[in-house]
Amino acid sequence: MSHRNARLTVHGRRLLIARVCSGRPVAHVAAEMGISRPTAHKWIRRWRSEGDRGLTDRSSRPRTTPHRTPSAMEARVCRLRQDRKLGPARIGPILGLPASTTHRILVRHGLNRLAFLDRPTGQVVRRYERDRPGELVHVDVKKLGRIPDGGGHKVLGRQAGRATRSGMGFDYIHSAVDDHSRLAYSEIHGDEKAGTCAGFLRRAAAFFTAHGIDHIERVLTDNAWPYRKSFAWQHALAGLGATGKLTRAYRPQTNGKVERFNRTLLDEWAYLRPYTSNQERSEALADFLHTYDHHRCHTALGGHPPISRVNNLAGQYS
Incomplete structure (x- = not known):
């Protein structure tokens, strides 16, 4: 979703493409729409390579995170949380991790609140809701x-x-x-x-x-x-x-x-x-x-x- 101060929405990007395709210079169209020429060229490149799908918003999440905690360590954090119901401040010293990192791992796996867990088994409680009134x-x-x-x-x-x-x-x-x-x-x-x-x-x-x-x-x-x-x-x-x-x-x-x-x-x-x-x-x-x-x-x-x-x-x- 575009932020509230964004110059271009998906509709504005289509308008940008239409004006450029009509033969007008990119610099002129960018000035009219209040954006820079590099931004205008970015949307034009995306449209030429991906079509209309390239004009939609994308996640800003990086494709790779080299310094992310290894999955084996995350599994140990989750196991301690589910088996012993420990919090980030106690799990961190046991595994040699900062409490903040431990908390982020628990949030990532949906274990950051004990209310999310079935206390006897430590399994995440699966919430559900029926699709229509009267079904249940x-x-x-x-x-x-x-x-x-x-x-x-x-x-x-x-x-x-x-x-x-x-x-x-x-x-x-x-x-x-x-x-x-x-x-x-x-x-x-x-x-x-x-x-x-x-x-x-x-x-x-x-x-x-x-x-x-x-x-x-x-x-x-x-x-x-x-x-x-x-x-x-x-x-x-x-x-x-x-x-x-x-x-x-x-x-x-x-x-x-x-x-x-x-x-x-x-x-x-x-x-x-x-x-x-x-x-x-x-x-x-x-x-x-x-x-x-x-x-x-x-x-x-x-x-x-x-x-x-x-x-x-x-x-x-x-």
């Missing part, structure tokens, strides 16, 4: 302790809150997140039984349909019993014309989009402020979901909310 929907359940009337420990303090919470039980927040658009839907229930999960899936599908995602092709869940063995869940999938998919056991990275949504759910709804009752927290869920779907920007979506991607792409893939 992630479903998961988050369990939260209910809040007694008058508030729990965040309102009353740890000791008093523990006493009032006894026997309150749990809320189960069922959530569905579209893999492509990140559009999310959640409900609060008193359990995570098969019938509850199946009913939630049907209502989630109706929500997605109302927002422009007409068909769910696959539903990804963990290995909980209602998703593996229940007839109610399989019947719900069949009614939607969807296929059920299970994550690898003990690998939450597989359905990481809904796992990340659960974390956002806690930070921006469940633990956002002290609630004085369970009903107050439950009523706040609808506002959170509206903000999440319609107003909250997502870095994975270029700073736009999920609904914008559905609006832009649902018609294209329908």
Whole structure:
């Protein structure tokens, strides 16, 4: 891409070639376009040798780098990073390299952040995104302790809150997140039984349909019993014309989009402020979901909310 002060774009270079080919002197055309004669001759040479392809921008990266760290040394740096999770400041002295060089090697291989790695194996976590809305929907359940009337420990303090919470039980927040658009839907229930999960899936599908995602092709869940063995869940999938998919056991990275949504759910709804009752927290869920779907920007979506991607792409893939 040309820099913002560039005299010539690809269109300007074609104009330069056209004027020179019409028989005008190169020096005159260069003066008119505000460039030097050597620059004008450079683009003319490229056009004569490569055609229109030679008028596009090229990388300024050198063809060879004689002083680059040998590949065997880079492999040792990567191995230490993946096996022992060491940082540049510790890897450098071990291998006799400056920490800055070590850091550049890690960046080059995508290992500069531990968040990029699967901690048990040290392998780079492969991120993915489905091509169209509805191609894959992630479903998961988050369990939260209910809040007694008058508030729990965040309102009353740890000791008093523990006493009032006894026997309150749990809320189960069922959530569905579209893999492509990140559009999310959640409900609060008193359990995570098969019938509850199946009913939630049907209502989630109706929500997605109302927002422009007409068909769910696959539903990804963990290995909980209602998703593996229940007839109610399989019947719900069949009614939607969807296929059920299970994550690898003990690998939450597989359905990481809904796992990340659960974390956002806690930070921006469940633990956002002290609630004085369970009903107050439950009523706040609808506002959170509206903000999440319609107003909250997502870095994975270029700073736009999920609904914008559905609006832009649902018609294209329908």
